[in-house]
Amino acid sequence: MTVGRLRTQLGFLLAALVAATAAIAVAAPFSDAMRGNTPIVDEPTPPPLQNQENNDVRRVRSHPMQPPTIPHKIDGYQLDRTVNRCLFCHARTRIEETKAIPLSVTHYMDRDGSVRGDVSPRRYFCTQCHVPQDAVKPLVDNRFEDFDTASQRAAPAKPAKR
């Protein structure tokens, strides 16, 4: 096989690919679960804001390492270099009075795993991992099952009822 023939074949293949992509693009109107039908160049109107969950009921975690969600509003909470509003209640020294959940010991560990006296800078910005929840319909389908459910279903001895 000469180099010339190979190049020709490759050229054909590329052309076919481009044509196919274009055909698909023309045939199917743009649609996306997050954006709706708004073309990519236009800005979609955002959905109205929901009220954040504020019932103070702790949600079940999907897996042991999941950062717990925040079951209350955090509107206007100052969280920056100088002030951490979350720690006003969740700090180790404050929980007796506020009855808030204290930070776990991992938040005091530096990257080498040694426990420090104060919150580690890498764990200082709470909302990097912990987020409040809105009562909204998920935009994309999610078939996640936690380990308990999945393992029960997989167990041959007692087939799980779903």
Add this chain to the structure above:
Amino acid sequence: MLRLLRRYWVVVRRPSHYLSLGFLTIGGFVAGIIFWGGFNTALELTNTEAFCISCHEMRDNVYVELQSTIHFTNRSGVRAKCPDCHVPHDWTDKVARKMQASKEVWGKIFGSINTREKFEAARLELAQHEWERLKANNSLECRNCHGYDYMDFTRQSPRAAAQHSTMLASGERTCIDCHKGIAHRLPALPVTKSEKQVSMASP
């Protein structure tokens, strides 16, 4: 000096020669209305938000911070202006506060917080003054709008209801003890990023 005072005292004491009693009483009454009205009008003029933010110190720092908070923008459009929280509403207290504010005029003239850096450096002290003031008067300016007697605990979140029905009800705590930094950004408390700052947040 004493002789000068005595001379004026004699003049003031002497009965009027030329002006009628009617002119003096009615004239005095009318002049009183004008002076008193003028005084109060001027006082009220210094009690407007427009007056506060006519200085860049207020306009560029604290006023900007207020704008994103619930006390400036919210669903029902009721908002607090500077004097609603920072000046007592009772006349005597208001005049006392206005006299204190002469120090702020001094600060304006000599530019004690005329740059962002100077303002940030003074933020803790300024905030502490306001916290102390509100603590001393049992959060009077908060209570001008937020009446404890009219709070419906069933409409509050469980957490808020729990705090308000215990600590606030017993008078153990007042509004400002927990609600610091709701209208402006909080200062960097002495020990940054530490939990020690937290114990400073309450008495």
